[in-house]
Amino acid sequence: MSLDAHVVARVGGFVLDVRLAAADGETVAVLGPNGSGKTTLLRALAGLVPLDSGRVVVGDVVVDDTATGVHLPPERRSVGVVFQDYLLFPHLSVLENVAFGLRSRGVHRREARRRAQAWLERVGLADRGGERPARLSGGQQQRVALARALVTEPSLLLLDEPLAALDVATRAELRRDVRTHLASFSGTRLLVTHELLDAVALADRLVVLEAGRVAQAGSVAEVCGEPRSRYVAELVGVSLFQGTGAGHHVDLDGGGVVVTAEPVSGDVYVAIAPQAVSLHRQPPEGSPRNVWHGRVRGTDLLGDRVRVHVDGPVPLVAEVTAAAAAELALQETAEVWASVKATEIATYPR
């Protein structure tokens, strides 16, 4: 394991308590809403925030251990950081920015510049070394920040919201870009983000952080397929419930009953994909086993699809075509019946 961490840190009244491990060559995304403690975790791993208790091992070096009083300052850790808005030194040239880490570690000026130049070539900015960072585009600045963090060959690379500072148009392109550059780095990669898309595109594994704790961890498929928190469910876009299964139905904790195709028992999560929900203005006739009455709370347009939020005993999100939404006249407070086939209901143990 190239990173093995148990981080407990108090910042103000907020407590972060996270266990995390990652192997060499692995990219882990820490996903969480604002205020979940993502950035504090990253700063703690970098040595910029002291631990209240816990132990952090990077490579085979113990960089933090409150039990034995070990706390290596940031400059003595083999940890590279790409900060959210990159924090390229505005008074230094692009080349000097990349060479900074080597110069700080005592590498001779000429050698440091030579290696920095090699990195600029790798990220496709060989001819921009003499310029000030402010003259580069956001995407170019990010590549400089990446080169600056990687030039010292750290064991662990931390990226704070690597794509958040970029506009939507350049994002898709840079996601691929960043993925390529991350792949060429042999150490452990840890990125924090609140964008599911970035996490899915860049990471092998997800760790979901909520209110300072790990809410869920696993492969991208596991976390997205079986969300275990409202936050992840909302990111993935499914309606999530908790309930108790008995035979072919689940009694939801919030009231209401869901009929399932397979027998269920014990405490379970129930996930309903918005595409599985049909909406009707009249009580539907025929086969669906799950029908709930409710009112439209609001709608979001997603391309030619419309997400409809339905309030009722079982609050749901439905996705219908724009044409269907118009035909059903789904304005706010409209009375609707939502139906879901039993075979479309996903359940998994809590």
Place this chain on the structure above:
Amino acid sequence: MTRRGRGVPLVAVPFAVVAVAFFVLPLVGLVQRAPWSDAWHDLTTPAARDALRLSLVCSLWSTALSIVFGVPLAYVLARTRFPGRALVRALVVLPLVAPPVVGGVALLYAFSVHNGLVGGWLHDVFGLQLTFSTTGAVLAETFVAMPFLVVTVESGLRSMDVRYEDAAASLGARPWTVFRRVTLPLVAPSLVAGATLAWARALGEFGATLTFAGNIQGRTQTMPLAVYLFLDTEPGTAIMLSLVLLAVSVVVLAALRDRWFGGIRES
């Protein structure tokens, strides 16, 4: 003339005009009395040349001392929390508002060889006599000038994004390297402004220097002291030296115009 906001009550205008006249008239008075034909002669009398040289030397030394001791102090005030920090800052800022002559008296009772707190010790151990010496003049100027530098640099350090220092540390820079290669360059504009203000203040220092260092030609008689002394006996020299000081002020004002008046214009 453009008006901003909701306009100015008419009654304010005559008061404002009087106020402007109050500032302009003395300048006009000074300039119209200047003996332009004898200017060179007046500025090159031995006493005037001594005063010019001494003022330059003392004010530059004082600026250097303000930087050497003031920057670390500003750094400590901006970046650390310790009990009594507010009190320390108040003491540092005090010379900005206290009458300089009081500063001079206070310096006297700290550094005078006969009745100063540490003056006797300094004299016995290091053979230093600060009162009535050029060193004393430098000290008096530093006493009133350093607060300008400390206050300006501290505010620069406070408004700087400290995450640049985090970034530098994460790249392997030790604290001194961070300070030298990141912090200092990023607050350089504040440092230049603070040093310029401190130098201008040192150059104009009168009360503390006179009280603590005395008025000895070639040793402690800086330009302001010379102006005061010569006003009766050689008014030409006094006026010309005054104009030199005034010209320096104008240059300083122009140099710092963006920093001070740019801020006012935006707010």
